[in-house]
Amino acid sequence: MTFNDLNLSPAILKALSKENYTAPTPIQEQSIPAVLAGRDLLGCAQTGTGKTAAFSLPIIQLLSEQKTIPNTGRRIRSLILTPTRELAIQIADNIKAYSQYTDIRCSAIVGGVSQKVQERALNQGADIIIATPGRLIDLINQKRIDLQHVQILVLDEADRMLDMGFIHDVKRIIAKMPSKRQTLFFSATMPPEISKMIKSILVNPVKVEITPVSSTVDRIEQSIYLLENGKKQALLNDLLQDKTIASALVFTRTKRGADRVTRDLTKAGITAQAIHGNKSQNDRQHALRNFKNGATRVLVATDIAARGIDVDELSHVFNFNLPEIPETYVHRIGRTGRAGNSGIAISFCEVEELSNLKDIEKLIGKNIREIKEHPYPMRNKPVAKVAVATNAKPKASKPANARPAASQSTYAKPAAAKSDGSKAKPARKPKSEWFAKRS
DSSP states (O other), X not given: OOGGGGTOOHHHHHHHHHTTOOSOOHHHXXXXXXXXXXXXXXXXXXXXXXXXXXXXXXXXXXXXXSOOOTTSOOOOOEEEEOSSHHHHHHHHHHHHHHTTTSSOOEEEEOSSSOHHHHHHHHHHOOSEEEEOHHHHHHHHHTTOOOOTTOOEEEEOSHHHHHHTTOHHHHHHHHTTSOSSOEEEEEESOOOHHHHHHHHHHOSSOEEEEESOTTOOOTTEEEEEEXXXXXXXXXXXXXXXXXXXXXXXXXXXXXXXHHHHHHHHHHHTTOOEXXXXXXXXXXXXXXXXXXXXXXXXXXXXXXXXXXXXOOOTTOOEEEESSOOSSHHHHHHHHTTSSOXXXXXXXXXXXXXXXXXXXXXXXXXXTSOOEEOOOSSSBOSSOOOOOOOOOOSSOOOOOOOTTOOOOGGGOSSOOOOOOOTTSOOOOOOOOOGGGTTOOOO
16 A cells, blocks of 8 residues: 555645655554544554654645635644653654645644743644643643634543643643544553543544554564673673664663763763753753764663654664563664664663563563673572472461460470389479478
8 A cells, every 4th residue: 555545635645755755554554544534543553653644644634625714814723742842843843744735834832942932933823733731731821822723632642641640731631622623542552541531532433553562573673681780881881882783772760860871871982962851952852863863872861751752773772771661661662673674672680670571571472582691690690489389287377466375384384203103303493482382
């Protein structure tokens, strides 16, 4: 199938050709016709499956086909909500590319940058707004954004918005829009809170499920190093001495950890920059641009900040810390192996992370290949305990405050008489009886 088979307009097809899009991905094949038909959509797909084009292309076409009302100006007719600034900016860039031969305008509304710049963009008019919930709520409260004319709502990465605590903000935003609208809902996982929300905002949706979250892309080569505590940085420095690793995305658990890893890589002569929530939006965008154009070889990121990082030529993903949520591992390694390319995912694991590794392998349904030949092996790897079966019944445990039984008295009973008639040596008496007369 080609994009010509999806009934897209010549202007959109021309833009796709310029952007070197050849054939639609499975989620695009199934989603675009449904959205063009005006149906609500429930998409379950992980990163790298082509979700952005799946909802952007039909939205551009539907809005382009509408006749503009004279003297009304540009109204916001479509809202796309995303959890992170990077993802919002990435989607805005893609929509600008897809709509370059149409009259559609879009604008990104995100925190971390000057609000005045965004106000000017809104004053000039925008058909499509791509926004993070926090900044959008601020502008709504300031009465600078009107959502009364929104016809198409897109919730992208809904599970991540739940993790980040945005669900209540999302509900407040939805309440500001017309109840009669088309809603497109995308999420990699479906926790109970998300399922409940789906029932309340979607009307008879078309369901599209591509690449379940428990499966990983076959093109990605996965391996793991079991390490002695405190040796992750040394191993990472050693592995990145390999010049064939053109670009690498390193995931850490914390923002402080990302800064520390970046510092140590720089000391080792490896160009690296960190991207996380404590960085300003300008710093994050600068680091992302340097990574995409090759000026920075290694980008160190936390999970939240990594949403929206889309680099087709990314060769390696390193899990400096194993995630506690198994699904996060799938999202992380999905950053490589995109656009038909192969990829390599390398993970580091210390003793306290072995339980995380077990959960990940259970989710993906296979064991990750362990690389044993390295200078920092895990020495005290715990061995699974094997229960020994016996026929003896276990003794019932007694409460800690139980009194001793009569047979376990502090003082032993007097010994019985011996068989030859002689008296046995009496048991030791308490001091109070030392001078008592014997009867």
